[in-house]
Amino acid sequence: MDERGGWAELRARRMGEPGARETYQAARLAFELGRSVRELRQRRGWSQEELARAAGMTQSAVARFEAGGTVPTLPVLERLAEALDADLDMRVIPRPAA
Amino acid sequence: MDERGGWAELRARRMGEPGARETYQAARLAFELGRSVRELRQRRGWSQEELARAAGMTQSAVARFEAGGTVPTLPVLERLAEALDADLDMRVIPRPAA
DNA sequence: ACCGAATATAGCGTCAACGCTATGACGTGG
Protein backbone atom coordinates (compact mmCIF):
# COMPACT_ATOMS: atom_id res chain seq x y z
CA MET A 1 0.00 0.00 0.00
CA ASP A 2 2.80 2.35 -0.70
CA GLU A 3 3.68 2.71 2.96
CA ARG A 4 7.24 3.79 2.37
CA GLY A 5 7.01 6.91 4.49
CA GLY A 6 9.27 9.83 3.79
CA TRP A 7 8.84 13.25 2.34
CA ALA A 8 7.24 12.15 -0.90
CA GLU A 9 4.53 10.49 1.12
CA LEU A 10 4.25 13.50 3.38
CA ARG A 11 3.93 15.85 0.48
CA ALA A 12 1.41 13.70 -1.29
CA ARG A 13 -0.72 13.56 1.82
CA ARG A 14 -0.60 17.32 2.24
CA MET A 15 -1.64 17.89 -1.32
CA GLY A 16 -4.49 15.49 -0.86
CA GLU A 17 -5.89 16.86 2.34
CA PRO A 18 -9.26 18.45 1.77
CA GLY A 19 -10.00 21.93 2.99
CA ALA A 20 -6.37 22.85 2.71
CA ARG A 21 -6.56 24.40 -0.68
CA GLU A 22 -4.07 27.13 0.16
CA THR A 23 -1.72 24.69 1.79
CA TYR A 24 -2.08 22.63 -1.32
CA GLN A 25 -1.02 25.53 -3.45
CA ALA A 26 1.88 26.26 -1.15
CA ALA A 27 3.00 22.65 -1.30
CA ARG A 28 2.75 22.75 -5.06
CA LEU A 29 4.83 25.92 -5.15
CA ALA A 30 7.37 24.36 -2.84
CA PHE A 31 7.62 21.34 -5.07
CA GLU A 32 8.17 23.36 -8.22
CA LEU A 33 10.72 25.59 -6.54
CA GLY A 34 12.52 22.50 -5.38
CA ARG A 35 12.62 21.17 -8.89
CA SER A 36 13.97 24.34 -10.41
CA VAL A 37 16.64 24.60 -7.77
CA ARG A 38 17.65 21.01 -8.36
CA GLU A 39 17.84 21.69 -12.04
CA LEU A 40 20.04 24.73 -11.59
CA ARG A 41 22.25 22.78 -9.25
CA GLN A 42 22.69 19.88 -11.61
CA ARG A 43 23.30 22.19 -14.50
CA ARG A 44 26.28 23.40 -12.54
CA GLY A 45 27.40 19.89 -11.88
CA TRP A 46 27.17 20.47 -8.17
CA SER A 47 26.42 17.84 -5.57
CA GLN A 48 23.87 18.58 -2.89
CA GLU A 49 26.70 18.97 -0.47
CA GLU A 50 28.45 21.57 -2.55
CA LEU A 51 25.29 23.59 -2.87
CA ALA A 52 24.67 23.14 0.82
CA ARG A 53 28.04 24.55 1.69
CA ALA A 54 27.58 27.47 -0.66
CA ALA A 55 24.19 28.21 0.82
CA GLY A 56 25.31 27.79 4.39
CA MET A 57 23.43 24.62 5.24
CA THR A 58 23.85 20.88 5.23
CA GLN A 59 23.28 18.30 2.53
CA SER A 60 20.27 16.91 4.30
CA ALA A 61 18.62 20.29 4.29
CA VAL A 62 19.10 20.60 0.56
CA ALA A 63 17.75 17.12 -0.02
CA ARG A 64 14.71 17.83 2.11
CA PHE A 65 14.05 21.00 0.23
CA GLU A 66 14.53 19.58 -3.25
CA ALA A 67 12.18 16.77 -2.40
CA GLY A 68 9.54 19.25 -1.35
CA GLY A 69 9.57 17.76 2.11
CA THR A 70 8.71 21.04 3.77
CA VAL A 71 7.40 24.38 2.64
CA PRO A 72 10.53 26.51 2.54
CA THR A 73 10.82 29.96 4.07
CA LEU A 74 11.91 33.06 2.23
CA PRO A 75 15.33 33.35 3.87
CA VAL A 76 16.16 29.81 2.80
CA LEU A 77 15.00 30.40 -0.74
CA GLU A 78 16.99 33.57 -0.84
CA ARG A 79 20.15 31.84 0.29
CA LEU A 80 19.75 29.03 -2.19
CA ALA A 81 19.14 31.45 -5.03
CA GLU A 82 22.14 33.48 -3.99
CA ALA A 83 24.33 30.40 -3.91
CA LEU A 84 23.18 29.49 -7.39
CA ASP A 85 23.81 32.95 -8.73
CA ALA A 86 20.13 33.44 -9.26
CA ASP A 87 17.49 35.93 -8.21
CA LEU A 88 14.40 35.08 -6.28
CA ASP A 89 11.51 36.81 -7.93
CA MET A 90 8.22 37.07 -6.09
CA ARG A 91 5.15 39.10 -6.77
CA VAL A 92 1.48 39.23 -6.10
CA ILE A 93 -0.18 39.56 -9.46
CA PRO A 94 -3.82 40.63 -9.51
CA ARG A 95 -5.88 38.45 -11.78
CA PRO A 96 -7.39 40.34 -14.69
CA ALA A 97 -10.76 41.48 -13.42
CA ALA A 98 -13.13 39.39 -15.48
CA MET B 1 16.75 58.12 20.63
CA ASP B 2 13.89 56.69 18.69
CA GLU B 3 13.26 53.94 21.19
CA ARG B 4 9.67 53.38 20.20
CA GLY B 5 10.03 49.68 19.57
CA GLY B 6 7.61 47.98 17.23
CA TRP B 7 7.89 46.23 13.93
CA ALA B 8 9.31 49.11 11.99
CA GLU B 9 12.14 49.21 14.47
CA LEU B 10 12.50 45.47 14.35
CA ARG B 11 12.63 45.43 10.60
CA ALA B 12 15.10 48.26 10.44
CA ARG B 13 17.37 46.49 12.86
CA ARG B 14 17.19 43.29 10.85
CA MET B 15 18.08 45.07 7.67
CA GLY B 16 20.95 46.73 9.39
CA GLU B 17 22.50 43.72 11.01
CA PRO B 18 25.82 42.91 9.40
CA GLY B 19 26.56 39.45 8.14
CA ALA B 20 22.93 38.78 7.54
CA ARG B 21 22.79 39.77 3.95
CA GLU B 22 20.39 36.98 3.06
CA THR B 23 18.15 37.83 5.92
CA TYR B 24 18.37 41.39 4.74
CA GLN B 25 17.17 40.39 1.32
CA ALA B 26 14.39 38.33 2.80
CA ALA B 27 13.31 41.25 4.95
CA ARG B 28 13.37 43.49 1.95
CA LEU B 29 11.25 41.04 0.00
CA ALA B 30 8.84 40.81 2.90
CA PHE B 31 8.56 44.56 3.02
CA GLU B 32 7.83 44.89 -0.66
CA LEU B 33 5.31 42.09 -0.60
CA GLY B 34 3.62 43.77 2.29
CA ARG B 35 3.40 46.98 0.39
CA SER B 36 1.91 45.44 -2.72
CA VAL B 37 -0.64 43.56 -0.67
CA ARG B 38 -1.61 46.73 1.14
CA GLU B 39 -1.98 48.49 -2.15
CA LEU B 40 -4.23 45.80 -3.57
CA ARG B 41 -6.28 45.84 -0.41
CA GLN B 42 -6.76 49.58 -0.43
CA ARG B 43 -7.56 49.56 -4.11
CA ARG B 44 -10.47 47.36 -3.17
CA GLY B 45 -11.46 49.68 -0.41
CA TRP B 46 -11.06 46.92 2.12
CA SER B 47 -10.11 47.37 5.73
CA GLN B 48 -7.46 45.14 7.25
CA GLU B 49 -10.20 43.33 9.06
CA GLU B 50 -12.11 42.57 5.91
CA LEU B 51 -9.02 41.22 4.22
CA ALA B 52 -8.22 39.29 7.35
CA ARG B 53 -11.59 37.62 7.33
CA ALA B 54 -11.30 36.78 3.64
CA ALA B 55 -7.85 35.32 4.16
CA GLY B 56 -8.79 33.41 7.28
CA MET B 57 -6.82 35.40 9.82
CA THR B 58 -7.14 38.35 12.16
CA GLN B 59 -6.64 42.04 11.65
CA SER B 60 -3.51 42.07 13.73
CA ALA B 61 -1.96 39.42 11.53
CA VAL B 62 -2.62 41.50 8.45
CA ALA B 63 -1.20 44.60 10.09
CA ARG B 64 1.91 42.73 11.15
CA PHE B 65 2.41 41.42 7.68
CA GLU B 66 1.81 44.70 5.88
CA ALA B 67 4.27 46.40 8.18
CA GLY B 68 6.86 43.80 7.32
CA GLY B 69 7.02 42.81 10.97
CA THR B 70 7.89 39.22 10.17
CA VAL B 71 9.04 37.34 7.12
CA PRO B 72 5.85 35.69 5.89
CA THR B 73 5.57 32.04 4.92
CA LEU B 74 4.34 30.75 1.60
CA PRO B 75 0.99 29.47 2.87
CA VAL B 76 0.19 32.88 4.29
CA LEU B 77 1.18 34.66 1.11
CA GLU B 78 -0.90 32.22 -0.86
CA ARG B 79 -3.96 32.83 1.27
CA LEU B 80 -3.61 36.59 1.06
CA ALA B 81 -3.18 36.48 -2.69
CA GLU B 82 -6.17 34.21 -2.99
CA ALA B 83 -8.29 36.55 -0.89
CA LEU B 84 -7.27 39.43 -3.11
CA ASP B 85 -8.04 37.57 -6.29
CA ALA B 86 -4.40 37.56 -7.18
CA ASP B 87 -1.77 35.00 -8.04
CA LEU B 88 1.43 34.49 -6.16
CA ASP B 89 4.20 34.23 -8.68
CA MET B 90 7.57 32.91 -7.57
CA ARG B 91 10.56 31.82 -9.51
CA VAL B 92 14.26 31.33 -9.23
CA ILE B 93 15.77 33.22 -12.10
CA PRO B 94 19.41 32.49 -12.98
CA ARG B 95 21.38 35.64 -13.48
CA PRO B 96 22.77 35.99 -16.97
CA ALA B 97 26.18 34.37 -16.78
CA ALA B 98 28.51 37.29 -17.19
C1' DA C 1 -13.86 67.65 22.75
C1' DC C 2 -16.05 63.27 21.82
C1' DC C 3 -16.90 59.18 19.32
C1' DG C 4 -16.30 55.36 16.49
C1' DA C 5 -13.65 53.13 12.80
C1' DA C 6 -9.20 51.72 11.22
C1' DT C 7 -4.71 50.56 12.22
C1' DA C 8 -0.49 49.60 15.16
C1' DT C 9 1.52 46.99 19.29
C1' DA C 10 1.90 43.92 22.90
C1' DG C 11 2.13 39.36 24.97
C1' DC C 12 1.75 34.58 24.56
C1' DG C 13 0.89 29.50 23.31
C1' DT C 14 1.55 26.38 19.47
C1' DC C 15 3.51 24.29 15.68
C1' DA C 16 6.33 23.61 11.70
C1' DA C 17 10.62 24.90 9.35
C1' DC C 18 15.46 24.75 10.18
C1' DG C 19 19.78 22.88 11.24
C1' DC C 20 22.36 19.26 12.95
C1' DT C 21 24.25 14.35 13.23
C1' DA C 22 23.97 9.81 11.87
C1' DT C 23 22.62 6.32 9.00
C1' DG C 24 20.31 3.89 5.19
C1' DA C 25 19.76 3.07 0.24
C1' DC C 26 21.73 3.19 -4.41
C1' DG C 27 24.79 3.33 -7.78
C1' DT C 28 29.50 2.97 -10.00
C1' DG C 29 34.27 1.79 -10.57
C1' DG C 30 38.04 -0.84 -8.71
Next chain:
DNA sequence: CCACGTCATAGCGTTGACGCTATATTCGGT
Protein backbone atom coordinates in the same frame (compact mmCIF):
# COMPACT_ATOMS: atom_id res chain seq x y z
C1' DC D 1 32.67 -7.98 -3.38
C1' DC D 2 34.16 -3.69 -1.57
C1' DA D 3 35.03 1.06 -1.29
C1' DC D 4 33.33 5.42 -2.33
C1' DG D 5 30.32 9.21 -3.76
C1' DT D 6 25.70 10.85 -3.91
C1' DC D 7 21.30 11.31 -2.35
C1' DA D 8 17.26 10.00 0.98
C1' DT D 9 15.52 9.49 5.87
C1' DA D 10 15.31 9.55 10.59
C1' DG D 11 15.28 11.81 15.07
C1' DC D 12 15.70 15.91 17.70
C1' DG D 13 16.61 20.58 19.83
C1' DT D 14 15.89 25.46 18.66
C1' DT D 15 13.73 29.26 16.79
C1' DG D 16 10.57 32.19 14.68
C1' DA D 17 6.16 32.64 12.13
C1' DC D 18 1.38 32.26 13.17
C1' DG D 19 -2.86 33.06 15.41
C1' DC D 20 -5.26 34.84 19.13
C1' DT D 21 -7.00 38.47 22.51
C1' DA D 22 -6.59 42.82 24.33
C1' DT D 23 -5.07 47.45 24.22
C1' DA D 24 -2.96 51.68 22.39
C1' DT D 25 -2.69 55.03 18.81
C1' DT D 26 -4.37 57.62 14.92
C1' DC D 27 -7.74 59.94 12.38
C1' DG D 28 -12.09 61.68 10.39
C1' DG D 29 -16.47 63.35 11.28
C1' DT D 30 -19.91 65.84 14.10
